[in-house]
Amino acid sequence: MSTQPAMKIKTASLILFLLAGSFTAMAQLRLALYGGIHSANVVEKNNVPGWDSTTKPFYAARTGFQIGFLAEMPIGQKGFFFQPGIVLITKGRQYSKYNDSGTAAITDTIYNQTALKLSYVEIPLFLTYKIPLSSNHKSQFFISAGPYFSFFYNGTNNQQTRILSSNQFSNENTDLNPGKAVDKYKTMDVGISAKAGFELGSVMISGYFSQGFTNFYTAPYNGSFHHQLVGATLGIWINKAAPPVAKPAKDTDFDGVPDLEDACPLQAGLTRWKGCPIPDTDHDGVNDEEDSCKTIAGSAKYHGCPVPDTDGDGIDNEHDSCITVAGTLKYHGCPVPDRDHDGINDEDDQCPDVAGVKDNNGCPMVAKPKEEKLLYLGDNVKFKSASSELTENSSVALNKLVALMQSHPEAKLIIEGYTDSTGSAELNLALSQHRAESVMNYLIKKGIAENRVHATGFGSDKPVADNKTNTGKSLNRRVEFKFE
Numbered sequence: 001m002s003t004q005p006a007m008k009i010k011t012a013s014l015i016l017f018l019l020a021g022s023f024t025a026m027a028q029l030r031l032a033l034y035g036g037i038h039s040a041n042v043v044e045k046n047n048v049p050g051w052d053s054t055t056k057p058f059y060a061a062r063t064g065f066q067i068g069f070l071a072e073m074p075i076g077q078k079g080f081f082f083q084p085g086i087v088l089i090t091k092g093r094q095y096s097k098y099n100d101s102g103t104a105a106i107t108d109t110i111y112n113q114t115a116l117k118l119s120y121v122e123i124p125l126f127l128t129y130k131i132p133l134s135s136n137h138k139s140q141f142f143i144s145a146g147p148y149f150s151f152f153y154n155g156t157n158n159q160q161t162r163i164l165s166s167n168q169f170s171n172e173n174t175d176l177n178p179g180k181a182v183d184k185y186k187t188m189d190v191g192i193s194a195k196a197g198f199e200l201g202s203v204m205i206s207g208y209f210s211q212g213f214t215n216f217y218t219a220p221y222n223g224s225f226h227h228q229l230v231g232a233t234l235g236i237w238i239n240k241a242a243p244p245v246a247k248p249a250k251d252t253d254f255d256g257v258p259d260l261e262d263a264c265p266l267q268a269g270l271t272r273w274k275g276c277p278i279p280d281t282d283h284d285g286v287n288d289e290e291d292s293c294k295t296i297a298g299s300a301k302y303h304g305c306p307v308p309d310t311d312g313d314g315i316d317n318e319h320d321s322c323i324t325v326a327g328t329l330k331y332h333g334c335p336v337p338d339r340d341h342d343g344i345n346d347e348d349d350q351c352p353d354v355a356g357v358k359d360n361n362g363c364p365m366v367a368k369p370k371e372e373k374l375l376y377l378g379d380n381v382k383f384k385s386a387s388s389e390l391t392e393n394s395s396v397a398l399n400k401l402v403a404l405m406q407s408h409p410e411a412k413l414i415i416e417g418y419t420d421s422t423g424s425a426e427l428n429l430a431l432s433q434h435r436a437e438s439v440m441n442y443l444i445k446k447g448i449a450e451n452r453v454h455a456t457g458f459g460s461d462k463p464v465a466d467n468k469t470n471t472g473k474s475l476n477r478r479v480e481f482k483f484e
Helices: 003-026 101-107 372-379 394-407 425-444 470-476
Strands: 030-046 062-075 078-098 109-132 138-163 169-175 189-198 203-212 223-237 413-417 453-457 479-483
Touching: 030 203, 062 109, 062 223, 062 413, 078 138, 101 109, 101 223, 109 189, 372 394, 372 453, 372 479, 413 425, 425 453, 425 479
Parallel strands: 030 078, 413 453
Antiparallel strands: 030 062, 030 223, 062 078, 078 109, 109 138, 138 169, 138 189, 189 203, 203 223, 413 479
16 A cells, blocks of 8 residues: 555544544443445446446446444434444445457457445434333344435555466556546545444444445546445444433423422422412412411511501501500591590590580589579560560669679570560561570670670570460560570
8 A cells, every 4th residue: 555545544543533532522422433344336327338238247346344433312312313423434346357268369368357446434424213122222223324425535446457368467556536527536425324233232233225326436438426335334332321311391480390290380489389489378478488477468577467556546556656555547546635634535625725524525614503593584684576676674684694604704605585476487586586696795795705605596486475465475575594
């Protein structure tokens, strides 16, 4: 072998080992030393006259070999594998013809034998399917197919001839060169390969077939040339792939709980809650694990419980200015004030700044004048007939009434006006009102505070005598005084 082919073999070997190292470094890859022998042939078609009968019968296959590396990586979990490789492979064919005596005499040649020897660096890309034959998957049947890409490495044409006249034997080798010109061999060949066989532990045995698609040779005549190989291969896995990583179960919410076990597959949660978030029963934003009042809405500040209401007045402590004393919202949780400390709150106390008694609405108890005296005074207040004008004699009783009120400064007077039955009820009601107001105005003019007197007319209601007599009518035209 010349120096140049030897260098090419060394280069190819280095490439193979570097690729082998790269493959082995990948965790899910297995690497096999791979080789075999085969019958290599060339399928030739041309339009040369008589070629099929005079020449084609003398072409035959030649024995070739391949050696290299095959890698394997799993595809999914269903028995499929991708098996790329890189091999040094020989191809070609041979021609052998022994001439009969007549032809030998004419051609001076007893026999002529030619061997076309081509070498390629080939990269097969197999898709492999394996069928387990044992429970531990150590014995498997496999079938593979896929394209290959071959790159011209070197080639020779060996010709052996026996001359009749001299009985001499010649053996001549001619180096073949790649290129696209006539009588050149294409740099790259593309085809398809298939194999089937058994994998027994770390050993692979298979039958092999490949067919080229590229017209790999440019002949001086019109023709096509395609490689075809049939053979057997043997492979030995030289490393073990790391255990396949199980395909992670679908986890839509990425909470670490697979969807099949996740009661809330679209919402991230915890394993102890079957993939759901920690519950928040009262929907207060504090989860049940941190909520001291799981069924009552509260706040995080109080561990999920409502803001406390120590005095139970319905106003929480954060808004209650009197936390330990029940109060009202109006007074910020404090009781209604009692400025005079008489036990009657200011809202019910008519005298909030003076201590009083409940019976007098928070005001001091007023000593009321005797009712008999008021009755006497009322009996002596008279009006002119059909008028609200007071008689002159009425001033004596009214002045005594003024003095009585001045001696009882806390007392308040109710003045009730009445009429007899003469006239319509409407007119009598208005007249009684005017008479009561006449008395009220008299008292006010004498210095009695306006808020201490109140006048109301009742018309002819509540008569005290018979209206059928003049005396009775006179008695019914009256005013009555009451202290409250």
